[in-house]
Structures are given as structure tokens and as C-alpha cells.
Amino acid sequence: MRVYVVDNGGQWTHREWRVLKYLGVDTKIVPNDSPVSDLKEVDGLVLSGGAPRVGIDPEKMGKNGEYLDAFRGPILGICAGHQFMATHLGGAAAPAKVPEFGKSVVKVHEPDVLFEGLPDRFEVWESHNDEVTKIPPGFTALASSPNCSVQAMRHRDRPLFGLQFHPEVEHTQFGSDIFRNFLKVCENST
Amino acid sequence: MTFDAKALIVEQVEGIRKSVAGKAIIACSGGVDSTTAAVLASHALGDRLLAVYVDTGLMRKDETEDVARTLKELKVNHRILRAADEFFAALRGISDPEKKRVIIGNKFIELFEREAKTFGADSLVQGTIAPDWIESGGQLRDRIKTHHNVAGLPANMKLKLVEPLRDLYKDEVRTVARTLGVRVAERQPFPGPGLAVRIVGEVTPEKTVLVREASAIVEHEIEVAAKDKRVPLPWQYFAVLLPVQTVGVHGDLRVYGQTIAVRAVDSIDGMTATYSKIPHDVLDRISIRITNEVPGINRVVYDVSNKPPATIEWE
Numbered sequence: 225m226r227v228y229v230v231d232n233g234g235q236w237t238h239r240e241w242r243v244l245k246y247l248g249v250d251t252k253i254v255p256n257d258s259p260v261s262d263l264k265e266v267d268g269l270v271l272s273g274g275a276p277r278v279g280i281d282p283e284k285m286g287k288n289g290e291y292l293d294a295f296r297g298p299i300l301g302i303c304a305g306h307q308f309m310a311t312h313l314g315g316a317a318a319p320a321k322v323p324e325f326g327k328s329v330v331k332v333h334e335p336d337v338l339f340e341g342l343p344d345r346f347e348v349w350e351s352h353n354d355e356v357t358k359i360p361p362g363f364t365a366l367a368s369s370p371n372c373s374v375q376a377m378r379h380r381d382r383p384l385f386g387l388q389f390h391p392e393v394e395h396t397q398f399g400s401d402i403f404r405n406f407l408k409v410c411e412n413s414t
Numbered sequence: 415m416t417f418d419a420k421a422l423i424v425e426q427v428e429g430i431r432k433s434v435a436g437k438a439i440i441a442c443s444g445g446v447d448s449t450t451a452a453v454l455a456s457h458a459l460g461d462r463l464l465a466v467y468v469d470t471g472l473m474r475k476d477e478t479e480d481v482a483r484t485l486k487e488l489k490v491n492h493r494i495l496r497a498a499d500e501f502f503a504a505l506r507g508i509s510d511p512e513k514k515r516v517i518i519g520n521k522f523i524e525l526f527e528r529e530a531k532t533f534g535a536d537s538l539v540q541g542t543i544a545p546d547w548i549e550s551g552g553q554l555r556d557r558i559k560t561h562h563n564v565a566g567l568p569a570n571m572k573l574k575l576v577e578p579l580r581d582l583y584k585d586e587v588r589t590v591a592r593t594l595g596v597r598v599a600e601r602q603p604f605p606g607p608g609l610a611v612r613i614v615g616e617v618t619p620e621k622t623v624l625v626r627e628a629s630a631i632v633e634h635e636i637e638v639a640a641k642d643k644r645v646p647l648p649w650q651y652f653a654v655l656l657p658v659q660t661v662g663v664h665g666d667l668r669v670y671g672q673t674i675a676v677r678a679v680d681s682i683d684g685m686t687a688t689y690s691k692i693p694h695d696v697l698d699r700i701s702i703r704i705t706n707e708v709p710g711i712n713r714v715v716y717d718v719s720n721k722p723p724a725t726i727e728w729e
Contacts, residue, residue, distance in 0.1 A: 232554060233553065233554025233555040233556070234555070235549070235555070235558065235685065236685060237548075237555075238544050238548055238581075239683070239685060242583070246416065246417070256554070274554055274555070275554060275555060275556040276554065284554060325723035326720045326721070326722050326723050327688070327720060349686055349722075351722045351723075393686040394681070394682040394683060394685070394686055395687075395688065
């Protein structure tokens with residue numbers, strides 16, 4: 225199975241690559257201006273987090289919008305990737321009232337394949353100034369933390385997932401389980 | 415799947431052989447990353463490799479002697495440069511942390527280019543690992559801090575850069591080091607710019623002595639506690655000298671002394687970290703020893719920040 229990581233300039237982009245590699249996936253980090261045609265043989269995409277402020281400088285998100293429109297396989301947006309997914313598909317992102325840095329706890333409200341086998345509360349690591357303030361049409365919010373109401377969302381029909389927290393870092397509990405669940409979705413949709 | 419150290423060793427020894435046609439020098443600080451890279455390069459190049467260790471004057475206690483012994487044991491062709499005066503002179507009057515890092519990076523390269531010329535090398539091997547280039551930033555990625563071996567390199571550098579550990583994190587490098595029988599495999603990380611980034615503000619030889627002595631106490635006491643199984647050995651543990659003076663009382667006399675911050679964190683890869691829950695009796699002993707044994711320090715504080723939002727080092 226082949227899952228690529230789209231690099232939006234995150235501190236943890238390379239960690240996403242490492243987690244996927246450890247899960248035995250054929251993976252590669254690609255710049256966020258790679259043409260969609262480079263992704264023909266790819267089974268899934270991770271849109272990484274990054275320094276760009278999605279609401280302020282969306283142009284720094286390169287071709288993420290084209291991937292969301294044209295790529296038919298599963299996509300997992302993380303942090304800035306998640307916020308961009310929301311804004312691009314008709315929702316909104318804005319500076320968070322209370323930005324979160326470091327340790328937090330998420331509560332899963334809606335069971336989903338992404339959280340299969342996980343408890344409904346677990347410890348996660350955050351690093352964000354902005355947040356999703358309105359989920360796009362067709363999406364369901366899945367989880368929240370005390371200071372952020374959309375910690376996870378997914379599209380009801382298409383395999384599009386967004387996470388505000390960072391499943392790729394060592395300190396997030398069940399991080400690789402979340403990736404493993406995402407890979408199951410990738411496997412089932414090929 | 416887990417990390418396959420043996421495959422990486424074969425792949426990188428081959429890779430170094432391919433990219434270095436002539437001779438190479440390797441920048442070796444004696445830490446896990448550069449020592450591991452030195453052994454890989456030595457396997458690939460034999461006596462076409464020269465390891466260069468620079469005593470910047472910003473090293474930990476007894477470090478230079480220790481590194482010399484390690485390189486000798488590993489049978490790596492090496493040279494020790496003593497350049498403390500040059501580094502202190504270049505850092506005089508500088509208190510901005512990023513400026514300090516860049517000055518140190520440039521100084522390193524100046525010395526390496528000099529050594530490369532004498533040895534006849536056209537390549538520079540470095541033990542750069544993933545967090546070094548990630549945190550140094552570039553293009554979309556923000557610069558968190560200048561790692562001297564990445565963003566400290568001058569644009570006009572003539573040496574060809576070879577970095578066999580670029581895609582690895584510290585835990586993976588340790589696995590490679592263990593496989594290669596490198597004695598320093600479990601050594602705690604130490605920043606390239608050395609104690610310069612553990613002295614907040616201007617670096618002077620006098621301040622360096624204070625932070626070095628305080629760090630030796632922190633290291634000793636935490637290692638003893640870990641050996642007695644009173645605390646798991648943290649990922650990294652050290653002292654930072656703060657530019658903050660506070661009031662104390664010594665023998666019924668007022669003193670106005672300096673402050674040491676103790677930092678200890680738990681991590682796997684250095685990209686996220688939690689502060690270590692060091693028992694109070696251990697912190698107490700560290701505090702008593704530093705304030706009694708290091709002249710001029712009358713206050714010790716413990717840093718309870720995680721990464722993020724803080725970084726592990728203070729600068």
C-alpha cells in the first residue's frame with residue numbers, strides 16, 4: 225500500500241512519514257505543490273500540519289485544494305491540513321480563542337472507524353494557533369477537547385478525515401492506532 | 415515493522431563510498447550522532463577519513479578527554495583541535511541566541527575547511543539527524559532554532575556535504591550505535607553550540623565555568639538516583655545559567671547572586687517532551703550542592719515546561 229505525506233511545512237511532517245514507514249507502508253514526503261498527476265498510484269494521502277495560517281495565507285497551502293477535489297482515495301488532514309480541509313470544502317477556520325500547545329485530552333463523541341478500538345477519552349498533543357470554527361457541509365464533528373470543539377471531523381460519504389491534534393507524535397496516546405485505522409480505510413477503498 | 419539498523423548500516427556505508435571519491439573529514443563532537451556517523455564513514459573510507467573534534471571551550475566537564483578516548487577505542491583516524499579562545503572571542507558581546515548559534519556554526523566550518531585543506535579532503539561528513547534540519551526550517555517550515563550543522567553552514571561552503579543519518583531520530587541512531595558497538599550509544603544529547611546555548615545572554619569564560627560545574631552536579635545526582643531506581647533516567651538533564659540576579663543570605667550577609675535552572679525531560683525523539691517528575695529529595699540535593707559548591711549561585715529553580723510549548727534547550 226502506498227500513502228504519501230503532503231508537506232505543509234510542519235515540525236512533525238517527517239514524524240508522519242516515520243509512523244507510516246513503521247506500519248509497513250510505502251511512503252514518501254512530497255511538496256505541497258506536487259501536481260495531482262503524481263498521485264495516480266497512491267492509495268491514501270496525509271495532509272500535514274505546518275506554519276501557514278490557513279485563514280491568513282491560504283496560498284502557502286499549495287495544491288492541497290486540488291488534492292481534496294481530484295484525489296478520490298482517503299485523505300487525512302492534520303492540524304493545518306485539517307483546517308484547510310474545512311475552509312476549502314465550505315466550512316471555516318479562524319484564530320482559536322484559546323490556542324493549545326502541548327498536552328490536552330480529547331473526548332470522542334461520535335464513534336468512527338478512525339477511533340476504532342480506542343477509549344473515548346485519551347491524551348493527545350496539540351500545537352495550534354487556529355482552529356476549525358465551522359465544519360463543512362456533509363461533515364460530522366467527532367471529538368473535542370476542553371478548549372477546542374472540533375478536534376476531529378469526517379465526511380459522511382467520502383473518506384475525508386480531519387484531526388486538530390497530532391497523532392504522529394510519540395506523546396499522543398494511541399497515535400499509531402489512529403494511523404492503522406486510517407490505513408484500513410485506505411486498504412478497503414482500493 | 416520496526417527500524418532495521420543493519421539494513422541502514424549496509425545502505426549508508428555503500429552510500430558514503432559512492433558519494434566520496436577522494437578524502438573526507440567528519441565533524442565529530444563525541445555525541446551519539448556524530449560518533450555513529452564517524453564509525454559508518456570509517457567503515458566506508460578507512461584512512462581516507464579524518465575525524466575532527468573541536469574543543470570549543472563550551473564543552474562539558476572532562477568531555478575532550480572522554481571523546482579522545484572514544485575515537486581511539488573505535489580506531490577512527492582523528493584530530494583534536496583546541497579553539498576555545500577563538501570561540502570566546504567570536505561570541506564576545508553577543509546575547510541573541512540565534513546570533514550565537516550562527517557564529518558558532520560559521521566558526522566550526524572555518525575550522526573544518528582549514529582541516530580539510532590540510533588533509534586534502536573535499537567532503538564533509540556530518541551526523542545531522544532529522545530534528546536538526548526540521549527545526550532549522552527553510553521554505554514553508556519555520557525556523558525554530560538554527561542548528562549549527564544545517565542553518566549555520568555558509569552558502570559558499572566548498573566542501574561537499576554527506577549526511578548518512580539525515581532521516582533518523584535519536585532513538586533510531588541509538589539502535590544503529592548499539593549495533594555498531596559504539597560506547598556512547600546511551601549518552602544524553604548535547605547541543606552542537608555546547609554550553610553557549612545554556613548561558614542565557616552573553617557567553618563569557620567565567621559564566622561557562624559556572625554552568626559547567628552546575629551541570630556536572632545535575633548529571634551526577636540524577637544518574638545516581640537513576641542507578642538506585644528512584645527515578646527513570648531522563649532523556650536529557652542539565653543546568654542553564656539565567657541572566658537573573660536575586661537576593662540571598664550567606665552567613666548573615668546579604669548576597670546578590672545568580673540563578674541556575676535545572677532542566678530534565680523525558681522524550682523518545684526530541685520532537686515532543688515532558689518535563690521529568692524528579693523526586694523532591696533529588697532536586698533538594700541538587701539545589702543544596704549547586705548553591706554551596708558553585709560560587710556565585712544562590713538560587714536554583716526547576717523547569718516544569720513540556721515541548722511544545724517550550725523547547726528542551728532554553729535557546
